[in-house]
Amino acid sequence: xxxxxxxxxxxxxxxxELDQPDKTFLDSNELIINMGPQHPAxxxxxxxxxxxxxxxxxxxxxxxxxxxxxxxxxxxxxxxxMFNPYVDRMDYVAAVSNGLGYCEAVEKLMNVQAPPRANYIxxxxxxxxxxxxxxxWLGTHALDIGxxxxxxxxFRDREEILKIFEKYCGARLTTHAFRIGGCLYETYDGFExxxxxxxxxxxxxxxxxxxxxxxxxxxxxxxxxxxxxxxADCVALGVTGPVLRASGVKWDLRKAQPYAAYSEFxxxxxxxxxxxxxxxxxxxxxxxxxxxxxxxxxxERIPEGPIMAKVPKVIKPAxxxxxxxxxxxxxxxxYFIVSDGSTQPYRIRVRPPSFVNLQALDLMVRGQLxxxxxxxxxxxxxxxxxxxx
Amino acid sequence: MLSIESxxxxxxxxxxxxxxxxxxxxxxxxxxxxxxxxxxxxxWGPTRVGPFGLLQPLADGVKFMFKEDxxxxxxxxxxxxxxxxxxxxxxxxxxxxxPVGNSISIGxxxxxxxxxxxxxxxxxxxxxxxLGVYGVAxxxxxxxxxxxxxxxxxxxxxxxxxxxxxxxxxxxxxILSGSLSLREIVDAQSGTYWGVLPRWNIFPQxxxxxxxxxxxxxxxxxxxxxxxxxETELVAGYHTEYSAMKFAMFFMAEYANxxxxxxxxxLLFLGGWHGPRFGPPLLQAILPVFWFALRIFGFxxxxxxxxxxxxxxxxxxxxxxGWKFLLPLAIANLVVTALVVxxxx
Numbered sequence: 001x002x003x004x005x006x007x008x009x010x011x012x013x014x015x016x017e018l019d020q021p022d023k024t025f026l027d028s029n030e031l032i033i034n035m036g037p038q039h040p041a042x043x044x045x046x047x048x049x050x051x052x053x054x055x056x057x058x059x060x061x062x063x064x065x066x067x068x069x070x071x072x073x074x075x076x077x078x079x080x081x082m083f084n085p086y087v088d089r090m091d092y093v094a095a096v097s098n099g100l101g102y103c104e105a106v107e108k109l110m111n112v113q114a115p116p117r118a119n120y121i122x123x124x125x126x127x128x129x130x131x132x133x134x135x136x137w138l139g140t141h142a143l144d145i146g147x148x149x150x151x152x153x154x155f156r157d158r159e160e161i162l163k164i165f166e167k168y169c170g171a172r173l174t175t176h177a178f179r180i181g182g183c184l185y186e187t188y189d190g191f192e193x194x195x196x197x198x199x200x201x202x203x204x205x206x207x208x209x210x211x212x213x214x215x216x217x218x219x220x221x222x223x224x225x226x227x228x229x230x231x232a233d234c235v236a237l238g239v240t241g242p243v244l245r246a247s248g249v250k251w252d253l254r255k256a257q258p259y260a261a262y263s264e265f266x267x268x269x270x271x272x273x274x275x276x277x278x279x280x281x282x283x284x285x286x287x288x289x290x291x292x293x294x295x296x297x298x299x300e301r302i303p304e305g306p307i308m309a310k311v312p313k314v315i316k317p318a319x320x321x322x323x324x325x326x327x328x329x330x331x332x333x334x335y336f337i338v339s340d341g342s343t344q345p346y347r348i349r350v351r352p353p354s355f356v357n358l359q360a361l362d363l364m365v366r367g368q369l370x371x372x373x374x375x376x377x378x379x380x381x382x383x384x385x386x387x388x389x
Numbered sequence: 390m391l392s393i394e395s396x397x398x399x400x401x402x403x404x405x406x407x408x409x410x411x412x413x414x415x416x417x418x419x420x421x422x423x424x425x426x427x428x429x430x431x432x433w434g435p436t437r438v439g440p441f442g443l444l445q446p447l448a449d450g451v452k453f454m455f456k457e458d459x460x461x462x463x464x465x466x467x468x469x470x471x472x473x474x475x476x477x478x479x480x481x482x483x484x485x486x487x488p489v490g491n492s493i494s495i496g497x498x499x500x501x502x503x504x505x506x507x508x509x510x511x512x513x514x515x516x517x518x519x520l521g522v523y524g525v526a527x528x529x530x531x532x533x534x535x536x537x538x539x540x541x542x543x544x545x546x547x548x549x550x551x552x553x554x555x556x557x558x559x560x561x562x563x564i565l566s567g568s569l570s571l572r573e574i575v576d577a578q579s580g581t582y583w584g585v586l587p588r589w590n591i592f593p594q595x596x597x598x599x600x601x602x603x604x605x606x607x608x609x610x611x612x613x614x615x616x617x618x619x620e621t622e623l624v625a626g627y628h629t630e631y632s633a634m635k636f637a638m639f640f641m642a643e644y645a646n647x648x649x650x651x652x653x654x655x656l657l658f659l660g661g662w663h664g665p666r667f668g669p670p671l672l673q674a675i676l677p678v679f680w681f682a683l684r685i686f687g688f689x690x691x692x693x694x695x696x697x698x699x700x701x702x703x704x705x706x707x708x709x710x711g712w713k714f715l716l717p718l719a720i721a722n723l724v725v726t727a728l729v730v731x732x733x734x
Contacts, residue, residue, distance in 0.1 A: 031535060055539070142700065145701060146615070146699070146701025147698075147699065148696070148697065149429060149430050149697050149698065151430075152430035152431050156431050216699070216700065218613055218702060219700050221702075221703070221706055222700060222702070222703055222706075369704060369705065370704075371703045
């Protein structure tokens with residue numbers, strides 16, 4: 001794709017040329033349509049160029065980079081500690097997961113182990129964030145397919161999670177909740193009650209969302225068989241997260257390579273069979289319930305003790321490199337860090353799940369209709385901040 | 390017999406009143422929709438302009454009028470200008486033949502609550518609302534934009550195909566009442582079955598009623614059939630390139646069509662203005678209008694309720710639903726009704 005992109009966006013020529021260039025689209029029945037970056041359903045600034053035959057999609061091309069901020073480059077000019085808040089700005093709806101992945105990667109590089117209490121706090125906040133991320137996904141996905149109401153329901157309930165974040169660390173969205181070596185803040189008084197109240201509050205609300213959608217005939221028709229992807233294709237493209245699991249692969253880093261305190265909890269990995277949009281919907285709904293299970297166990301068994309490991313004031317990892325990945329709400333979020341022994345990382349490369357999953361878009365929508373493109377963009381659950389970084 | 394002068398005068402007065410009431414109703418349907426959907430979705434809807442946001446429609450109207458009227462350079466201007474006018478004119482015209490109550494007498498002049506009492510009222514409504522497709526199709530075509538074109542194509546295809554099911558669903562009622570005049574259809578529904586059940590056409594024709602309701606939703610481009618303007622797919626469909634008052638005209642046309650559909654459904658299936666009458670003569674004269682308005686309100690509420698509940702169909706599913714389900718059902722209903730009527734007579 002890269003060689004076709006010229007610097008001047010006006011002279012951009014897509015590889016999706018009309019098959020017969022001398023004919024107009026009315027003669028050839030083919031139509032190139034530009035969806036985004038200012039489009040109500042591209043979840044930010046994704047630009048998709050569609051080649052259509054009537055309403056049928058013949059091919060797509062994604063143009064990304066409208067939200068590029070050079071996060072990886074910034075890292076090279078910041079100390080390890082200073083870079084920590086930047087990762088929150090990548091996937092801003094799951095900022096806690098981003099922070100966890102980064103902190104753990106640096107800890108691994110330094111051979112530091114966060115204390116158990118810090119790990120429990122991390123698990124609770126990360127799972128709460130997974131819920132918030134899935135709620136946002138559900139609301140926008142349903143809105144894209146035309147159901148307006150779930151958006152308001154999910155935002156209403158997501159508010160409770162954000163309130164807990166706010167009480168814990170003062171921020172609601174880009175939380176910067178964790179530090180290298182553990183957590184900066186001890187839990188506030190009443191944290192456990194708040195979390196317990198929340199895990200009793202949410203299940204009926206999830207039932208409420210499901211009531212609106214799961215058995216709704218129109219919803220089922222709009223999502224069943226739409227955007228199918230096989231397990232083999234998922235693996236070939238590196239697709240991870242709920243998209244992979246909905247295709248029937250039981251792969252969840254929380255179980256496969258346990259990090260933080262995940263090995264101590266009992267939870268299931270929901271998987272789908274057909275790999276279509278409906279299965280991905282069901283997998284994510286079940287994941288929300290499983291997250292609640294994890295939080296319940298964590299909050300009941302949370303140990304006492306320090307929340308910060310012994311970490312030097314100036315973080316200066318030895319020369320070396322590390323790859324560490326965690327299961328973010330959208331898939332495998334990995335950090336590859338190269339240290340040259342100084343206070344600043346030599347290179348940080350982020351493996352964002354949204355970016356990799358977006359590759360599957362073309363495969364999933366080819367031969368389907370325009371309306372399905374919207375459904376598939378929604379079901380991939382991309383955040384452009386993370387795609388572009 | 391009225392003199393020609395007084396006939397013209399009375400018709401003019403009635404037209405002005407009907408137009409005023411209809412436009413106000415359109416504006417307040419928008420308010421009602423925002424308010425009801427808002428409460429269904431855990432929010433308030435408009436609250437700032439006036440008590441309960443009641444002046445919001447006025448504020449919106451002022452805003453639309455004072456907005457800059459952008460005309461993109463790439464449009465085909467004559468049709469681009471004509472399209473919103475066509476849409477709104479045809480949407481408002483159909484109200485002319487809709488009766489809202491029995492005749493009343495003011496100052497010794499007997500007059501019916503209807504602008505034009507024609508004996509083919511229903512045909513006129515069907516014809517005029519079909520012409521409304523031109524507004525949408527021309528808007529999509531003349532805008533010279535791909536999103537508008539797709540929206541216009543979807544709209545014309547959708548409206549033309551659902552027209553058939555819509556028309557056929559009404560034929561059953563026509564067979565029962567034996568007239569095309571809306572007034573006579575309503576009169577045929579007075580009285581009760583076995584002394585309890587009102588003699589409304591919805592009871593013998595309930596299948597037709599539901600076919601009509603669904604086809605009418607598609608005709609007026611409402612959720613779950615709002616594909617032509619599917620915001621998340623086609624940005625704004627056929628009116629993507631329209632702004633200010635021209636956009637407002639499409640908006641008004643849509644809501645006026647909703648009201649027309651609600652009127653026709655009430656007249657044909659729910660006994661029009663029939664309802665209990667009591668009290669002093671003035672109240673007796675007004676009550677039918679009230680009962681009629683109540684039914685229309687009920688229909689509009691269902692419209693809004695559905696918008697708050699359902700997702701949107703996909704284009705192919707919509708077409709399949711119209712041609713493979715609604716149309717055969719409408720034909721079957723028609724045949725059965727005709728047979729029953731033939732056997733009874």
